[in-house]
Amino acid sequence: MSIPAGLKYSKDHEWVRIEGDTATFGISDHAQEALGDIVFVELPEVGRAITAGDAYAVVESVKAVSDVYAPVTGEVIEVNEGLEAEPEKVNTEPYGAGWIVKVKVAADVDTSHLMSDDEYNTFLEE
Amino acid sequence: MAVLLKTPLFDEHVALGGKIVPFAGYELPVQYSDGALKEYTAVREGEAGIFDITHMGQVRVTGVDSLKFLQFVTTNDVAALVDGQVQYSALLNAQGTFIDDITTYKTNDTAYYLCINAANRHKDVAHLQAQATKFDVVVSDESDATTLLALQGAKAQTALQNLVDVDLENIGYYKFAEVQVLGVDGIVSRTGYTGEDGFEIYIPNAIAVDVWKALLNHGAVPIGLAARDMLRTEMGYALYGHEISDGVTPVEAKLMWITKLAKGDFIGKAAVETRKAEGAQKRLLALKLTDRGIPREHYKVFVDGVESGEITSGMHSPLAGGGVALAYVKPEHVTEGQLSVEIRGKLVAAERTTTPFVRSNVRKV
Numbered sequence: 001m002s003i004p005a006g007l008k009y010s011k012d013h014e015w016v017r018i019e020g021d022t023a024t025f026g027i028s029d030h031a032q033e034a035l036g037d038i039v040f041v042e043l044p045e046v047g048r049a050i051t052a053g054d055a056y057a058v059v060e061s062v063k064a065v066s067d068v069y070a071p072v073t074g075e076v077i078e079v080n081e082g083l084e085a086e087p088e089k090v091n092t093e094p095y096g097a098g099w100i101v102k103v104k105v106a107a108d109v110d111t112s113h114l115m116s117d118d119e120y121n122t123f124l125e126e
Numbered sequence: 127m128a129v130l131l132k133t134p135l136f137d138e139h140v141a142l143g144g145k146i147v148p149f150a151g152y153e154l155p156v157q158y159s160d161g162a163l164k165e166y167t168a169v170r171e172g173e174a175g176i177f178d179i180t181h182m183g184q185v186r187v188t189g190v191d192s193l194k195f196l197q198f199v200t201t202n203d204v205a206a207l208v209d210g211q212v213q214y215s216a217l218l219n220a221q222g223t224f225i226d227d228i229t230t231y232k233t234n235d236t237a238y239y240l241c242i243n244a245a246n247r248h249k250d251v252a253h254l255q256a257q258a259t260k261f262d263v264v265v266s267d268e269s270d271a272t273t274l275l276a277l278q279g280a281k282a283q284t285a286l287q288n289l290v291d292v293d294l295e296n297i298g299y300y301k302f303a304e305v306q307v308l309g310v311d312g313i314v315s316r317t318g319y320t321g322e323d324g325f326e327i328y329i330p331n332a333i334a335v336d337v338w339k340a341l342l343n344h345g346a347v348p349i350g351l352a353a354r355d356m357l358r359t360e361m362g363y364a365l366y367g368h369e370i371s372d373g374v375t376p377v378e379a380k381l382m383w384i385t386k387l388a389k390g391d392f393i394g395k396a397a398v399e400t401r402k403a404e405g406a407q408k409r410l411l412a413l414k415l416t417d418r419g420i421p422r423e424h425y426k427v428f429v430d431g432v433e434s435g436e437i438t439s440g441m442h443s444p445l446a447g448g449g450v451a452l453a454y455v456k457p458e459h460v461t462e463g464q465l466s467v468e469i470r471g472k473l474v475a476a477e478r479t480t481t482p483f484v485r486s487n488v489r490k491v
Contacts, residue, residue, distance in 0.1 A: 036145075036352070037163040039442040042470070052471040058470065060420050060442070062352050084418065088163075119302050 001124070002029040004095050008071065008111055009120035015095065016071040016114065018105065023072055026099045027059065027090060030124055036061040037089040043079040044101060050074065052110065057100050058092060071114055074103035133332035134273055142348050145234030150244035151368070152181040155350040162352035163444070169357055170324055170445065170484075174281035175349035176341050180273045181244035184328065185251060188237050193468035196238055197255050199393055200230060201376065203386040206446035207232040210313050212300045214384055217250060218394025222375040222401055226250050227366055229317065231302055239313070241326075243366045257393070273334035277363035278345060280487070286325055286343040289337065290314060294325070297487040306424035308333055308340065321486040359441045362412055362452060362481025364431070368423065368438040369410060369452055378406045378454065408435055408454040412481045413465055419474040421467045427453045428473055429463035437467065445484040449474075451482075 007015045011060070013031035017024045032038065040060040050056045055067035079101050083089060090098040115123055139146065144155030144483060155178070169175035174342040187196060196204040202215035211232055226246040231239035242250045251267045258265045264339040277286055283294050291306040294314070299391045302315030313328040329337055332378055342348070355365075364370050375398050376385040386399060415421060421440035426433055440451030451467070459465075 031222065036157060037161045039163070039444075040418070042419075062356060062441075063156065065420075091161075 001033070002095065003068065003117045003121050003124075005117045007095070007117065008099045008114035009117070009123075010069065010071040010114055011123065012069045014069055014071045016111075018072075018109065018111070021104055021107065022077070023074055023103045023105045023109070024099050025056075025068075025071060025101050025103060026094055027068060028120070029094050032091045032094045032098070035059060035064065035066060038087045041065050041083040041090065041100065043081070043083065043089045044076050046076050046079060048076045050076065052113070058085075068100060070103075071104055072103070073109060074105040074109065076101050078102040131181075133178055134331045135178045135180065135338050138335060139178065139348070140336055144348070144350065147254060147351070149351055150181050152244065154178065154181065155348070156352050157350035158348050162191045162350060162356065165347065165349045165353035166356045166444065168347040169279045169320055169349060169353065170370040174277055174279040174285040174341075174346045175320075175353070176338065176346040177278065177349045177354055178273075178338075179276050179326075180334070182246035182274050182433075183244060183250065183267065183269040184272045184274070185240040185242060185254060186237070186266045186268055187240065187263055188266075189261070190236055192236050192238050195258060195261040195263045197390060197392060199254060200228065201381075201385040201392060201394070202230070203389040204230060204232070204238075205389065209234050209300055210303060212302055212317055216370075216376065216381065216384060217253065218375070218392075218398070219372065220393060220397065222394040222397025223372045224366070224370045224374065224379070225253055225372065225374075227370055227381075229366060231313070231315065233304070246366060257482040271331060273329050273331050273337075274478035275327045275329070275337065275341070276318055276320075276324065277327060277341060278318045278320040278322045278349075280323060281345060282322070282324035285341055285346050286314070286327070288344050289340050297325075298491050307418070308336055316489065317361060318488070319354065319361075320424055321361040321482055321484070321488060322357075324491050353441075356441055356443075359439045359452075360443050360445065360450070360482060360484045361486060362483060364401075365439060368445055374454075375401045375406075377401045377474040378408055378410065380410045381485050409457045409460050410438075411435075411453050411455050411460050412479050412483065413451050413453060413467070413476045414446065414479045414483070415467060416475045417468070419449050419469045421449045421451035421453075421469070421474075421476070425451075426468040427455055427476075428466045428468060429455065429459040431466075431473070434459045434463075443483055450479070450483040
């Protein structure tokens with residue numbers, strides 16, 4: 001189970017990487033493993049304002065449809081269009097080519113409800 | 127909820143990384159460690175996939191009235207069967223709706239074998255035994271003693287040949303033979319639920335693990351419920367609880383080809399004839415999305431922007447390259463109007479197609 005350092009994680013198994021005013025969202029290795037083979041990703045519109053906790057995307061595996069929840073608040077500035085042709089990247093590279101959206105965030109964006117890699121690891125073990 | 131049952135292969139599934147889920151009263155693997163897509167691909171692209179379908183039920187019918195009895199309780203024409211032949215058929219109630227869909231195996235005029243759905247087993251057996259009182263037959267439920275494996279895919283025959291005492295080449299499509307499997311009496315039929323060549327193998331529970339391991343040693347790949355459902359949906363095969371149920375007759379379900387109205391009286395016949403004459407309220411339709419999305423069970427189908435029915439089975443078909451589904455719609459919409467499927471509040475365009483959704487590779491004879 002891969003849990004890279006430097007990212008923050010939600011209890012819904014999303015990750016966020018914050019660089020300046022840009023946050024990149026995806027789902028964790030644990031989440032993709034639990035979902036199984038992803039065959040479809042429904043992406044939000046660029047420009048959509050999303051609040052932490054909102055369902056902003058949908059991933060569909062062979063058997064299940066699952067909402068993906070925003071770990072922080074912001075506005076969608078880019079979506080990973082590569083997932084339309086290769087949704088399996090969410091399985092194979094959940095922290096890399098399987099990213100879902102990039103979001104513009106405020107300088108004081110609230111991440112107090114999120115976990116560090118160590119905390120997320122502990123959370124998964126509990 | 128009753129306690130979930132385990133098949134004799136439960137420990138094997140766990141050892142192979144099977145993700146166990148409750149299904150039809152059993153604990154069965156939805157997939158193994160490689161995942162459903164790889165399993166699906168193995169079966170479609172030339173391997174042999176092995177499926178534990180022990181949850182299916184088996185009923186033996188014996189006695190001098192066996193033919194007469196089965197003509198009365200099943201929809202298809204049992205008299206058309208030769209010894210060693212299998213037939214897709216159904217059990218209807220007096221209202222003409224489905225109690226179950228089944229396969230009928232004919233050993234000879236006084237001995238038959240039925241394969242029935244797990245979820246319907248007790249209902250089917252009670253129905254058959256109640257009807258049997260009017261005939262000189264014995265109906266025995268052999269489900270608990272029998273392990274059923276499906277071995278499907280281009281390499282199925284090669285993998286299975288090592289374990290049996292007959293030349294499998296001589297078992298044609300929808301034919302079966304009583305054979306020795308690892309030296310023990312069993313039944314092998316060239317049947318399946320995937321659209322690939324392959325077999326279904328009925329064996330006593332005592333040799334289930336040995337046969338399973340021997341087939342794996344001969345290259346078979348274990349396949350879970352998720353890939354099994356993908357494979358059957360791509361063929362457009364009906365599944366009880368989805369396309370067929372006690373809410374529809376063969377007229378709606380496009381199963382008049384297994385309902386032989388000319389064979390003589392049978393349970394449900396009069397109701398089916400009435401339904402056929404009056405016309406059905408809905409009919410099964412095969413559709414393919416022309417835009418992106420996955421059509422899933424219970425999603426609504428619209429025609430010219432107005433709701434017409436709903437999906438019974440749907441999937442993303444890797445081979446068809448998009449979303450495919452079976453749906454019940456109003457009868458006139460089987461041929462007319464612009465189709466769409468409502469997915470999360472949006473209408474996604476679709477077009478009519480035919481089943482199977484992808485090429486079938488079953489043997490023709």
